[in-house]
Amino acid sequence: MTQGILVINAGSSSIKFSVYAVTDGSSLELHSKGLIEGIGGKPYALAKGADGSPIGERNWREDEPNDFQSCFAELVRWLLPHLKGMDLVGVGHRVVHGGPELNRPVLLDPKTIEALEALIPLAPLHQPSNLLAAKKSLELTPDIPNVACFDTAFHRTQPRVADAFGLPSAYYDNGVRRYGFHGMSYEYIAARLPELAPELADGKVVVAHLGNGASMCAMRDGKSVASTMGFTVLDGLPMGTRCGAVDPGVLLYLMDKEGRDSKAISDLLYKQSGLLGMSGVSNDMRELKQSNEPKAADAVDYYVYRIGRELGSLTAALGGLDGLVCTAGIGENDADLRERVCKDAAWLGVELDKDANRNGAVRISTPKSAVSVWAIPTNEELMIANHTFNVIRG
Numbered sequence: 001m002t003q004g005i006l007v008i009n010a011g012s013s014s015i016k017f018s019v020y021a022v023t024d025g026s027s028l029e030l031h032s033k034g035l036i037e038g039i040g041g042k043p044y045a046l047a048k049g050a051d052g053s054p055i056g057e058r059n060w061r062e063d064e065p066n067d068f069q070s071c072f073a074e075l076v077r078w079l080l081p082h083l084k085g086m087d088l089v090g091v092g093h094r095v096v097h098g099g100p101e102l103n104r105p106v107l108l109d110p111k112t113i114e115a116l117e118a119l120i121p122l123a124p125l126h127q128p129s130n131l132l133a134a135k136k137s138l139e140l141t142p143d144i145p146n147v148a149c150f151d152t153a154f155h156r157t158q159p160r161v162a163d164a165f166g167l168p169s170a171y172y173d174n175g176v177r178r179y180g181f182h183g184m185s186y187e188y189i190a191a192r193l194p195e196l197a198p199e200l201a202d203g204k205v206v207v208a209h210l211g212n213g214a215s216m217c218a219m220r221d222g223k224s225v226a227s228t229m230g231f232t233v234l235d236g237l238p239m240g241t242r243c244g245a246v247d248p249g250v251l252l253y254l255m256d257k258e259g260r261d262s263k264a265i266s267d268l269l270y271k272q273s274g275l276l277g278m279s280g281v282s283n284d285m286r287e288l289k290q291s292n293e294p295k296a297a298d299a300v301d302y303y304v305y306r307i308g309r310e311l312g313s314l315t316a317a318l319g320g321l322d323g324l325v326c327t328a329g330i331g332e333n334d335a336d337l338r339e340r341v342c343k344d345a346a347w348l349g350v351e352l353d354k355d356a357n358r359n360g361a362v363r364i365s366t367p368k369s370a371v372s373v374w375a376i377p378t379n380e381e382l383m384i385a386n387h388t389f390n391v392i393r394g
Ligand code: ADP
Pocket: 210, 211, 212, 213, 240, 283, 284, 285, 286, 287, 328, 329, 330, 333, 334, 335
Protein backbone atom coordinates (compact mmCIF):
# COMPACT_ATOMS: atom_id res chain seq x y z
CA MET A 1 0.00 0.00 0.00
CA THR A 2 1.22 3.52 -0.80
CA GLN A 3 1.93 5.63 2.26
CA GLY A 4 0.20 9.01 2.42
CA ILE A 5 0.57 12.27 4.35
CA LEU A 6 -2.42 14.51 4.96
CA VAL A 7 -1.70 18.24 5.27
CA ILE A 8 -4.22 20.47 7.04
CA ASN A 9 -4.31 24.26 6.84
CA ALA A 10 -7.23 25.34 9.00
CA GLY A 11 -8.59 28.91 8.97
CA SER A 12 -11.53 30.33 10.89
CA SER A 13 -14.17 29.46 8.27
CA SER A 14 -12.30 27.20 5.86
CA ILE A 15 -9.97 24.21 5.94
CA LYS A 16 -7.59 23.50 3.07
CA PHE A 17 -6.15 20.02 2.78
CA SER A 18 -3.64 18.20 0.58
CA VAL A 19 -2.67 14.57 0.40
CA TYR A 20 0.83 13.52 -0.61
CA ALA A 21 1.81 10.02 -1.64
CA VAL A 22 5.22 8.70 -0.58
CA THR A 23 6.99 7.46 -3.69
CA ASP A 24 10.38 5.66 -3.83
CA GLY A 25 10.25 5.39 -0.06
CA SER A 26 11.12 9.08 0.45
CA SER A 27 9.86 11.48 -2.27
CA LEU A 28 6.46 13.07 -1.89
CA GLU A 29 4.05 13.51 -4.76
CA LEU A 30 0.75 15.40 -4.68
CA HIS A 31 -2.15 12.93 -4.73
CA SER A 32 -5.13 15.23 -4.15
CA LYS A 33 -6.11 18.52 -2.59
CA GLY A 34 -9.20 20.45 -1.71
CA LEU A 35 -10.99 22.57 0.77
CA ILE A 36 -14.07 22.95 2.87
CA GLU A 37 -15.42 26.48 3.06
CA GLY A 38 -18.42 28.19 4.61
CA ILE A 39 -17.83 26.64 8.05
CA GLY A 40 -20.37 28.10 10.48
CA GLY A 41 -22.66 28.90 7.55
CA LYS A 42 -23.40 26.57 4.67
CA PRO A 43 -20.33 24.36 4.35
CA TYR A 44 -19.20 23.05 1.00
CA ALA A 45 -16.29 20.70 0.28
CA LEU A 46 -14.44 19.99 -2.93
CA ALA A 47 -11.54 17.61 -3.57
CA LYS A 48 -9.44 17.50 -6.73
CA GLY A 49 -6.87 15.08 -8.03
CA ALA A 50 -3.25 16.09 -8.65
CA ASP A 51 -4.20 17.12 -12.21
CA GLY A 52 -6.94 19.43 -10.95
CA SER A 53 -9.86 17.21 -11.98
CA PRO A 54 -12.69 17.05 -9.40
CA ILE A 55 -12.79 13.78 -7.43
CA GLY A 56 -15.45 14.66 -4.89
CA GLU A 57 -17.88 17.36 -3.91
CA ARG A 58 -20.16 17.69 -0.89
CA ASN A 59 -22.79 20.21 0.16
CA TRP A 60 -23.95 20.23 3.78
CA ARG A 61 -27.69 19.97 4.36
CA GLU A 62 -29.43 22.64 6.46
CA ASP A 63 -29.96 20.19 9.35
CA GLU A 64 -26.33 19.02 9.52
CA PRO A 65 -24.00 20.50 12.17
CA ASN A 66 -21.90 23.28 10.64
CA ASP A 67 -19.52 24.12 13.49
CA PHE A 68 -15.76 23.82 13.00
CA GLN A 69 -15.22 20.53 14.85
CA SER A 70 -18.16 18.76 13.18
CA CYS A 71 -17.08 19.99 9.76
CA PHE A 72 -13.52 18.80 10.33
CA ALA A 73 -14.75 15.39 11.50
CA GLU A 74 -17.02 15.12 8.47
CA LEU A 75 -14.20 16.18 6.18
CA VAL A 76 -11.97 13.37 7.45
CA ARG A 77 -14.83 10.84 7.22
CA TRP A 78 -15.65 12.01 3.69
CA LEU A 79 -12.03 12.17 2.57
CA LEU A 80 -10.90 8.70 3.66
CA PRO A 81 -12.85 6.73 0.98
CA HIS A 82 -11.20 8.97 -1.64
CA LEU A 83 -7.82 7.68 -0.43
CA LYS A 84 -8.47 4.06 -1.31
CA GLY A 85 -5.28 2.06 -1.47
CA MET A 86 -3.42 4.58 0.65
CA ASP A 87 -2.09 4.05 4.14
CA LEU A 88 -2.22 7.41 5.93
CA VAL A 89 0.98 7.54 8.01
CA GLY A 90 0.94 11.14 9.20
CA VAL A 91 -1.06 14.33 9.46
CA GLY A 92 0.77 17.66 9.22
CA HIS A 93 -0.86 20.83 10.55
CA ARG A 94 0.00 24.38 9.68
CA VAL A 95 0.13 26.22 13.01
CA VAL A 96 0.73 29.93 12.82
CA HIS A 97 2.58 30.41 16.11
CA GLY A 98 5.26 28.37 17.80
CA GLY A 99 6.30 31.08 20.28
CA PRO A 100 9.81 32.36 20.97
CA GLU A 101 11.51 28.98 21.33
CA LEU A 102 10.16 26.50 18.79
CA ASN A 103 12.39 26.52 15.74
CA ARG A 104 11.23 23.29 14.14
CA PRO A 105 8.11 21.12 13.72
CA VAL A 106 6.93 19.06 16.70
CA LEU A 107 4.97 15.87 17.21
CA LEU A 108 1.57 16.72 18.69
CA ASP A 109 0.09 15.26 21.83
CA PRO A 110 -2.50 16.76 24.19
CA LYS A 111 0.25 18.34 26.32
CA THR A 112 1.93 20.03 23.36
CA ILE A 113 -1.42 21.32 22.16
CA GLU A 114 -2.06 22.77 25.61
CA ALA A 115 1.30 24.55 25.49
CA LEU A 116 0.46 25.92 22.04
CA GLU A 117 -2.93 27.10 23.30
CA ALA A 118 -1.06 29.37 25.70
CA LEU A 119 0.14 31.23 22.59
CA ILE A 120 -3.43 32.07 21.44
CA PRO A 121 -3.16 35.67 22.75
CA LEU A 122 -0.22 36.13 20.36
CA ALA A 123 -2.26 35.03 17.31
CA PRO A 124 -5.93 35.20 18.31
CA LEU A 125 -7.29 35.02 14.76
CA HIS A 126 -5.37 32.01 13.48
CA GLN A 127 -4.01 29.89 16.35
CA PRO A 128 -7.44 28.79 17.70
CA SER A 129 -8.63 27.18 14.45
CA ASN A 130 -5.20 25.67 13.78
CA LEU A 131 -5.33 23.97 17.18
CA LEU A 132 -8.99 23.00 17.00
CA ALA A 133 -8.18 21.06 13.85
CA ALA A 134 -5.12 19.50 15.49
CA LYS A 135 -7.12 18.43 18.55
CA LYS A 136 -9.92 16.92 16.50
CA SER A 137 -7.42 15.19 14.27
CA LEU A 138 -5.68 13.58 17.27
CA GLU A 139 -9.08 12.39 18.47
CA LEU A 140 -10.12 11.01 15.07
CA THR A 141 -6.78 9.50 14.11
CA PRO A 142 -5.22 8.48 17.45
CA ASP A 143 -2.97 5.90 15.80
CA ILE A 144 -1.51 8.30 13.24
CA PRO A 145 1.23 10.77 14.26
CA ASN A 146 0.12 14.40 13.99
CA VAL A 147 2.81 17.04 13.49
CA ALA A 148 2.62 20.84 13.90
CA CYS A 149 4.63 23.03 11.51
CA PHE A 150 4.95 26.66 12.53
CA ASP A 151 4.96 29.83 10.43
CA THR A 152 7.24 31.43 13.01
CA ALA A 153 9.87 28.67 13.31
CA PHE A 154 11.99 29.65 10.30
CA HIS A 155 12.64 33.11 11.76
CA ARG A 156 14.03 31.94 15.08
CA THR A 157 17.54 32.36 13.68
CA GLN A 158 17.14 36.16 13.74
CA PRO A 159 19.49 38.14 16.00
CA ARG A 160 18.00 39.99 18.96
CA VAL A 161 18.27 43.38 17.26
CA ALA A 162 16.01 42.08 14.50
CA ASP A 163 13.30 40.58 16.68
CA ALA A 164 13.19 43.19 19.44
CA PHE A 165 10.95 46.25 19.79
CA GLY A 166 12.09 49.49 21.41
CA LEU A 167 9.99 48.76 24.49
CA PRO A 168 11.10 48.09 28.09
CA SER A 169 13.00 44.79 27.99
CA ALA A 170 10.45 43.01 30.22
CA TYR A 171 8.14 42.97 27.21
CA TYR A 172 10.73 41.13 25.16
CA ASP A 173 11.20 38.63 27.97
CA ASN A 174 7.42 38.13 28.06
CA GLY A 175 7.28 37.31 24.38
CA VAL A 176 6.50 40.68 22.81
CA ARG A 177 8.88 40.21 19.88
CA ARG A 178 8.96 40.30 16.13
CA TYR A 179 8.19 36.70 15.22
CA GLY A 180 7.93 36.86 11.43
CA PHE A 181 5.52 34.56 9.58
CA HIS A 182 5.15 32.75 6.22
CA GLY A 183 8.00 30.54 7.44
CA MET A 184 6.90 27.49 5.44
CA SER A 185 7.06 29.50 2.23
CA TYR A 186 10.51 30.94 3.00
CA GLU A 187 11.84 27.58 4.04
CA TYR A 188 10.57 26.06 0.80
CA ILE A 189 12.27 28.78 -1.27
CA ALA A 190 15.49 28.39 0.75
CA ALA A 191 15.36 24.64 0.04
CA ARG A 192 14.93 25.26 -3.72
CA LEU A 193 17.81 27.73 -4.07
CA PRO A 194 20.69 25.21 -4.14
CA GLU A 195 19.10 23.58 -7.18
CA LEU A 196 17.62 26.64 -9.00
CA ALA A 197 20.12 29.35 -8.08
CA PRO A 198 23.13 27.73 -6.40
CA GLU A 199 25.01 31.05 -6.29
CA LEU A 200 22.29 32.40 -3.97
CA ALA A 201 22.06 29.44 -1.59
CA ASP A 202 24.73 30.90 0.70
CA GLY A 203 24.24 34.51 -0.38
CA LYS A 204 22.26 37.57 0.69
CA VAL A 205 18.72 37.14 -0.55
CA VAL A 206 15.40 38.89 -0.04
CA VAL A 207 12.31 36.78 -0.66
CA ALA A 208 9.01 38.61 -1.27
CA HIS A 209 6.01 36.42 -0.46
CA LEU A 210 3.25 38.40 -2.18
CA GLY A 211 -0.06 36.62 -1.74
CA ASN A 212 -3.25 37.61 0.02
CA GLY A 213 -1.03 37.86 3.06
CA ALA A 214 2.31 39.41 2.17
CA SER A 215 5.71 39.73 3.77
CA MET A 216 9.39 39.85 2.90
CA CYS A 217 12.28 38.00 4.48
CA ALA A 218 16.01 38.70 4.41
CA MET A 219 18.03 35.47 4.31
CA ARG A 220 21.72 34.87 4.63
CA ASP A 221 23.00 31.35 3.96
CA GLY A 222 19.36 30.25 3.63
CA LYS A 223 18.52 31.44 7.16
CA SER A 224 16.21 34.26 8.20
CA VAL A 225 17.95 37.37 9.52
CA ALA A 226 15.02 39.82 9.34
CA SER A 227 11.43 39.96 8.17
CA THR A 228 8.76 42.59 7.59
CA MET A 229 6.10 40.86 9.67
CA GLY A 230 6.42 41.43 13.37
CA PHE A 231 4.55 40.49 16.53
CA THR A 232 1.48 39.72 14.46
CA VAL A 233 0.72 39.16 10.78
CA LEU A 234 -0.22 42.85 10.46
CA ASP A 235 3.14 44.55 10.15
CA GLY A 236 5.21 45.33 7.06
CA LEU A 237 3.65 45.28 3.61
CA PRO A 238 0.02 46.21 2.96
CA MET A 239 -1.95 43.03 2.16
CA GLY A 240 -5.33 42.06 0.73
CA THR A 241 -7.23 43.36 3.75
CA ARG A 242 -4.45 43.94 6.35
CA CYS A 243 -2.87 47.34 6.83
CA GLY A 244 0.87 46.58 6.96
CA ALA A 245 3.06 49.03 8.88
CA VAL A 246 1.13 51.70 10.77
CA ASP A 247 2.42 54.25 13.25
CA PRO A 248 1.23 52.93 16.66
CA GLY A 249 0.13 56.49 17.39
CA VAL A 250 -2.69 55.95 14.90
CA LEU A 251 -4.11 53.27 17.19
CA LEU A 252 -4.05 55.67 20.16
CA TYR A 253 -5.87 58.20 18.00
CA LEU A 254 -8.52 55.63 17.04
CA MET A 255 -9.09 54.78 20.70
CA ASP A 256 -9.01 58.28 22.14
CA LYS A 257 -10.59 60.36 19.40
CA GLU A 258 -12.90 57.85 17.75
CA GLY A 259 -13.67 55.81 20.86
CA ARG A 260 -13.01 52.51 19.08
CA ASP A 261 -12.49 49.41 21.20
CA SER A 262 -9.97 46.67 20.45
CA LYS A 263 -12.51 44.58 18.50
CA ALA A 264 -13.34 47.51 16.20
CA ILE A 265 -9.66 48.34 15.74
CA SER A 266 -8.84 44.69 15.08
CA ASP A 267 -11.54 44.53 12.37
CA LEU A 268 -10.21 47.71 10.81
CA LEU A 269 -6.58 46.55 10.75
CA TYR A 270 -7.15 42.90 9.75
CA LYS A 271 -10.25 43.03 7.55
CA GLN A 272 -10.94 46.51 6.21
CA SER A 273 -7.49 47.86 5.36
CA GLY A 274 -4.73 47.07 2.87
CA LEU A 275 -5.61 46.87 -0.81
CA LEU A 276 -9.33 46.59 -0.01
CA GLY A 277 -9.43 49.54 2.36
CA MET A 278 -7.26 51.83 0.27
CA SER A 279 -9.04 51.09 -3.01
CA GLY A 280 -12.59 50.62 -1.76
CA VAL A 281 -12.79 48.16 -4.68
CA SER A 282 -11.27 44.77 -3.86
CA ASN A 283 -8.63 42.88 -1.91
CA ASP A 284 -7.74 41.02 -5.10
CA MET A 285 -4.83 42.31 -7.16
CA ARG A 286 -6.32 41.11 -10.45
CA GLU A 287 -9.52 43.06 -9.83
CA LEU A 288 -7.59 46.18 -8.88
CA LYS A 289 -5.64 45.99 -12.12
CA GLN A 290 -8.87 45.85 -14.13
CA SER A 291 -10.59 48.65 -12.24
CA ASN A 292 -10.88 52.20 -13.62
CA GLU A 293 -11.31 53.58 -10.10
CA PRO A 294 -8.35 55.94 -9.37
CA LYS A 295 -8.15 54.65 -5.78
CA ALA A 296 -7.49 51.14 -7.11
CA ALA A 297 -4.39 52.49 -8.87
CA ASP A 298 -3.41 54.38 -5.68
CA ALA A 299 -3.58 51.15 -3.69
CA VAL A 300 -1.34 49.34 -6.19
CA ASP A 301 1.08 52.30 -6.21
CA TYR A 302 1.29 52.12 -2.41
CA TYR A 303 1.85 48.34 -2.55
CA VAL A 304 4.75 48.73 -4.99
CA TYR A 305 6.19 51.66 -3.02
CA ARG A 306 6.18 49.69 0.25
CA ILE A 307 7.86 46.70 -1.36
CA GLY A 308 10.62 49.04 -2.54
CA ARG A 309 11.08 50.59 0.90
CA GLU A 310 11.16 47.24 2.67
CA LEU A 311 13.61 45.94 0.10
CA GLY A 312 15.96 48.80 0.96
CA SER A 313 15.55 48.16 4.67
CA LEU A 314 16.14 44.40 4.39
CA THR A 315 19.15 44.98 2.13
CA ALA A 316 20.60 47.18 4.88
CA ALA A 317 19.97 44.39 7.42
CA LEU A 318 21.85 41.99 5.14
CA GLY A 319 24.65 44.43 4.37
CA GLY A 320 24.10 43.98 0.62
CA LEU A 321 22.00 42.01 -1.81
CA ASP A 322 22.77 39.15 -4.20
CA GLY A 323 19.28 38.08 -5.16
CA LEU A 324 15.58 38.92 -5.00
CA VAL A 325 12.95 36.17 -5.20
CA CYS A 326 9.26 36.86 -5.85
CA THR A 327 6.74 34.22 -4.84
CA ALA A 328 3.05 33.50 -3.94
CA GLY A 329 -0.05 34.53 -5.95
CA ILE A 330 1.04 38.02 -6.95
CA GLY A 331 4.81 37.42 -6.88
CA GLU A 332 4.55 34.35 -9.10
CA ASN A 333 1.96 35.60 -11.59
CA ASP A 334 2.01 39.36 -11.88
CA ALA A 335 4.75 40.22 -14.38
CA ASP A 336 3.69 43.86 -14.48
CA LEU A 337 4.06 44.25 -10.72
CA ARG A 338 7.47 42.53 -10.78
CA GLU A 339 8.56 44.95 -13.51
CA ARG A 340 7.56 47.94 -11.37
CA VAL A 341 9.35 46.51 -8.31
CA CYS A 342 12.52 45.92 -10.35
CA LYS A 343 12.40 49.41 -11.86
CA ASP A 344 12.31 50.93 -8.38
CA ALA A 345 15.19 48.65 -7.33
CA ALA A 346 17.47 49.74 -10.21
CA TRP A 347 19.58 51.68 -7.67
CA LEU A 348 20.53 48.32 -6.11
CA GLY A 349 21.85 47.07 -9.44
CA VAL A 350 18.70 45.23 -10.50
CA GLU A 351 18.30 44.91 -14.25
CA LEU A 352 15.19 43.07 -15.38
CA ASP A 353 15.06 40.90 -18.50
CA LYS A 354 11.60 42.02 -19.65
CA ASP A 355 11.10 39.08 -22.02
CA ALA A 356 12.09 36.52 -19.40
CA ASN A 357 9.77 38.25 -16.94
CA ARG A 358 6.81 38.12 -19.34
CA ASN A 359 7.52 34.59 -20.54
CA GLY A 360 7.36 32.80 -17.22
CA ALA A 361 11.11 32.23 -16.78
CA VAL A 362 12.46 31.41 -13.34
CA ARG A 363 15.40 33.80 -13.61
CA ILE A 364 14.03 37.14 -14.78
CA SER A 365 17.07 39.43 -14.56
CA THR A 366 19.66 40.01 -17.30
CA PRO A 367 22.98 38.10 -17.09
CA LYS A 368 24.79 41.31 -16.13
CA SER A 369 22.32 42.37 -13.42
CA ALA A 370 24.32 42.90 -10.19
CA VAL A 371 21.36 41.44 -8.25
CA SER A 372 19.69 38.42 -9.82
CA VAL A 373 15.88 38.33 -9.72
CA TRP A 374 13.76 35.19 -9.67
CA ALA A 375 10.08 34.19 -9.81
CA ILE A 376 9.80 30.88 -7.96
CA PRO A 377 6.44 29.27 -7.11
CA THR A 378 6.16 28.48 -3.43
CA ASN A 379 4.70 25.28 -1.99
CA GLU A 380 3.92 25.57 1.70
CA GLU A 381 1.87 22.36 1.74
CA LEU A 382 4.74 20.28 0.34
CA MET A 383 7.03 21.79 2.98
CA ILE A 384 4.60 20.73 5.72
CA ALA A 385 4.28 17.24 4.20
CA ASN A 386 8.07 16.90 4.05
CA HIS A 387 8.47 18.02 7.64
CA THR A 388 5.73 15.66 8.78
CA PHE A 389 7.32 12.72 6.99
CA ASN A 390 10.74 13.58 8.45
CA VAL A 391 9.41 13.88 12.00
CA ILE A 392 7.66 10.53 11.64
CA ARG A 393 10.84 8.89 10.36
CA GLY A 394 12.70 10.35 13.32
P1 ADP B 1 -3.10 33.27 -0.18
O1 ADP B 1 -2.27 34.14 0.70
O2 ADP B 1 -4.56 33.31 0.15
O3 ADP B 1 -2.54 31.87 -0.39
P2 ADP B 1 -2.33 33.65 -2.94
O4 ADP B 1 -0.88 33.35 -2.76
O5 ADP B 1 -3.16 32.70 -3.71
O6 ADP B 1 -3.04 34.01 -1.59
O7 ADP B 1 -2.41 35.08 -3.65
C1 ADP B 1 -3.63 35.72 -3.90
C2 ADP B 1 -3.34 37.01 -4.66
O8 ADP B 1 -2.65 36.67 -5.88
C3 ADP B 1 -4.60 37.77 -5.06
O9 ADP B 1 -4.42 39.16 -4.82
C4 ADP B 1 -4.68 37.50 -6.56
O10 ADP B 1 -5.29 38.58 -7.25
C5 ADP B 1 -3.22 37.43 -6.92
N1 ADP B 1 -3.01 36.82 -8.22
C6 ADP B 1 -3.19 35.53 -8.59
N2 ADP B 1 -2.93 35.38 -9.92
C7 ADP B 1 -2.59 36.61 -10.37
C8 ADP B 1 -2.22 37.14 -11.65
N3 ADP B 1 -2.15 36.37 -12.72
N4 ADP B 1 -1.94 38.46 -11.75
C9 ADP B 1 -2.01 39.26 -10.66
N5 ADP B 1 -2.36 38.82 -9.44
C10 ADP B 1 -2.64 37.53 -9.30
